Amino acid sequence: MASLDLQSLTKSYGDNRVVADVSLHVAQGEFLVLLGPSGCGKTTTLRMIAGFVEPSSGNILIGGKDITTLPPWRRNCGMVFQNYALFPHLTVAENVAFGLQMRKVESIEQRKRVKDALTMVRLEHLAGRYPREMSGGQQQRVALARALAIEPDILLLDEPLSNLDAKLREEVRVEIRELQRKLGLTTILVTHDQEEALTVADRLVVMNGGHVCQIGDKRDLYERPADRFVASFIGRSSFIEGHIKGQGLFESTDGLQLKVSREINLGPATLAIRPERCRLGTSAQTCDNHLTGQVEFVSYLGSALDIHVRLGTQTKVIVQLSNQESVKEPQLGETVQIGWASTAGLLYPSDQGRESYGGL
Amino acid sequence: MTLLNANRQNKRGLTASLLIMPATAFVVLSLLLPMAILFRYSLNAFVPGKFMVDALTADNYIKFFTDPYYASVLFRTIRVASICTIFCLIIGFPLAYVLARTQSHFKNLLIIAVVLPLFVGNAVRAAGWMVSLGNKGAFNQSMIALGFIDAPIEIMYTELAVLLGIIAVNLPFMVLTLQSVIESIPRHVEEAAFSLGAPPLKMFWLVLWPLAIPGILAGTILTFILAMNAYATPVLLGGPKFQMMGTLIYGQFAQQNNWPFGGAISFILMTTTLFLTLIAQAFVTNKK
Numbered sequence: 001m002a003s004l005d006l007q008s009l010t011k012s013y014g015d016n017r018v019v020a021d022v023s024l025h026v027a028q029g030e031f032l033v034l035l036g037p038s039g040c041g042k043t044t045t046l047r048m049i050a051g052f053v054e055p056s057s058g059n060i061l062i063g064g065k066d067i068t069t070l071p072p073w074r075r076n077c078g079m080v081f082q083n084y085a086l087f088p089h090l091t092v093a094e095n096v097a098f099g100l101q102m103r104k105v106e107s108i109e110q111r112k113r114v115k116d117a118l119t120m121v122r123l124e125h126l127a128g129r130y131p132r133e134m135s136g137g138q139q140q141r142v143a144l145a146r147a148l149a150i151e152p153d154i155l156l157l158d159e160p161l162s163n164l165d166a167k168l169r170e171e172v173r174v175e176i177r178e179l180q181r182k183l184g185l186t187t188i189l190v191t192h193d194q195e196e197a198l199t200v201a202d203r204l205v206v207m208n209g210g211h212v213c214q215i216g217d218k219r220d221l222y223e224r225p226a227d228r229f230v231a232s233f234i235g236r237s238s239f240i241e242g243h244i245k246g247q248g249l250f251e252s253t254d255g256l257q258l259k260v261s262r263e264i265n266l267g268p269a270t271l272a273i274r275p276e277r278c279r280l281g282t283s284a285q286t287c288d289n290h291l292t293g294q295v296e297f298v299s300y301l302g303s304a305l306d307i308h309v310r311l312g313t314q315t316k317v318i319v320q321l322s323n324q325e326s327v328k329e330p331q332l333g334e335t336v337q338i339g340w341a342s343t344a345g346l347l348y349p350s351d352q353g354r355e356s357y358g359g360l
Numbered sequence: 361m362t363l364l365n366a367n368r369q370n371k372r373g374l375t376a377s378l379l380i381m382p383a384t385a386f387v388v389l390s391l392l393l394p395m396a397i398l399f400r401y402s403l404n405a406f407v408p409g410k411f412m413v414d415a416l417t418a419d420n421y422i423k424f425f426t427d428p429y430y431a432s433v434l435f436r437t438i439r440v441a442s443i444c445t446i447f448c449l450i451i452g453f454p455l456a457y458v459l460a461r462t463q464s465h466f467k468n469l470l471i472i473a474v475v476l477p478l479f480v481g482n483a484v485r486a487a488g489w490m491v492s493l494g495n496k497g498a499f500n501q502s503m504i505a506l507g508f509i510d511a512p513i514e515i516m517y518t519e520l521a522v523l524l525g526i527i528a529v530n531l532p533f534m535v536l537t538l539q540s541v542i543e544s545i546p547r548h549v550e551e552a553a554f555s556l557g558a559p560p561l562k563m564f565w566l567v568l569w570p571l572a573i574p575g576i577l578a579g580t581i582l583t584f585i586l587a588m589n590a591y592a593t594p595v596l597l598g599g600p601k602f603q604m605m606g607t608l609i610y611g612q613f614a615q616q617n618n619w620p621f622g623g624a625i626s627f628i629l630m631t632t633t634l635f636l637t638l639i640a641q642a643f644v645t646n647k648k
Binding site: 052071073074075086099146150156 | 546
């Protein structure tokens with residue numbers, strides 16, 4: 001167990017910078033998640049830490065020791081892969097023992113540590129099985145036990161849950177988090193799934209286009225997204241294009257006057273609003289921004305309802321209502337009251353972070 | 361309902377058998393039948409002047425194994441085929457690995473380059489070897505010119521020349537077989553071994569090699585069978601005195617007109633090849 005530092009880590013293939021100047025510190029025992037869409041450089045960053053990809057520049061330090069040029073087999077990083085990467089010709093116990101054999105751990109100690117690691121993932125009864133005789137979830141737990149058995153300095157998880165079905169994914173990620181906490185393991189997980197990221201992380205790093213967009217805890221990222229990309233990637237936001245008129249006033253391109261609390265410089269800007277911060281109906285009138293609009297689309301999500309409300313020719317806002325008994329589902333085309341507090345709106349200069357991801 | 365289903369299944373079965381008929385018929389008529397006839401011939405007697413005489417005798421087989429000359433040809437064939445196969449495996453594996461793992465845009469070109477030797481006919485290839493290995497060939501002349509040797513090294517018409525020739529022909533088969541198997545082994549499995557502390561050589565022996573065994577077996581058997589049955593290369597590069605089983609059989613059929621003995625040698629070659637292949641397979645699967 002040790003801390004990890006990345007110093008201006010960069011990887012280029014020709015002119016293509018897949019990872020650009022990434023610097024971060026991971027404290028001992030911390031669970032850090034690298035989050036971003038595919039091609040954002042998160043996996044390449046992880047593979048550089050593991051030693052499978054050679055950085056173009058920058059340094060990697062584990063426990064303060066520079067390991068940038070060490071080959072993977074001398075780094076003591078436990079790695080869990082998306083497709084498990086178990087050795088198909090070895091039994092579960094042999095898989096877990098592999099790393100211990102490489103470390104020339106004596107056989108009595110080896111057997112004990114294999115047993116301990118398998119007990120941790122609740123698979124001690126399947127030690128004699130071959131990977132092909134197990135389910136995906138079990139295989140991934142073996143892979144985890146195999147990585148834990150070597151008592152790694154850093155545990156690296158490369159989208160370890162994306163091959164599992166939804167139910168199992170939730171189970172295994174809670175299990176990973178509990179184990180990590182119990183063992184005090186410095187852990188880095190790569191994922192594109194924000195829900196997964198929010199469940200397990202102490203701290204998150206949002207990446208896009210090879211850059212780090214924001215580093216922070218869950219609340220930081222959700223409440224104070226650093227840019228438009230983060231606002232669209234973590235949680236959901238409705239975006240309204242327009243410009244700042246000054247004195248806490250924002251005018252949308254189609255002429256809506258909206259109050260805002262956080263000011264940025266005058267000029268073109270984007271206003272972002274979280275769907276669950278909007279109100280509908282009579283309660284909307286208590287908000288300092290309240291308007292009327294037409295219901296354009298309703299999607300029933302079970303625990304919640306998404307109401308798409310058109311406010312102007314170019315402005316549409318999504319309101320999320322939690323599905324209480326009292327909630328009445330609005331009809332399409334119905335005119336409704338909608339409102340949100342000026343403090344709920346986030347403002348971004350328009351020229352920044354335009355390559356938004358899945359914005360609403 | 362069930363009747364209808366049964367009917368439909370029958371129809372499907374009929375279509376399937378119709379589709380495999382031509383291939384089956386071809387194999388029976390062009391392979392199994394001639395082999396049966398050949399085997400029958402090998403039990404006939406050969407009387408000089410009268411050629412083949414109907415009989416039911418094991419004399420041809422006894423003659424082969426009691427005459428040290430013929431036994432030595434068999435052993436030479438086995439030796440040449442074994443050396444070629446082992447060499448193809450040793451030099452083919454790294455090449456197959458690189459081909460399997462390369463991300464290069466030129467991967468297909470590289471594969472064509474590996475297969476390229478097969479585009480050239482036996483006679484042309486042998487002529488090439490003569491030009492490069494003969495006493496006045498490129499190799500000897502340049503070695504003499506550079507002063508490394510005084511007299512040319514005799515390579516043509518030796519076992520070495522035959523070995524070189526067969527390896528050159530068989531290597532592509534080995535490389536292509538290994539490449540397809542290595543490609544089917546996920547790169548992540550190798551990386552997992554590295555991350556667990558295995559240096560490349562350990563990773564190779566403990567992970568890559570055992571997982572590649574099916575390909576190694578297929579490639580080895582393929583090249584071994586090809587080498588055991590080599591005909592053109594021993595004739596062209598080994599010269600008239602260098603006999604392997606292939607050349608021996610041809611001689612019996614075409615020059616001596618001794619079909620019974622030729623048939624017997626054919627069956628001895630086939631049986632030996634099959635036997636050695638099975639031994640290799642049992643050995644490898646057992647070890648696993």
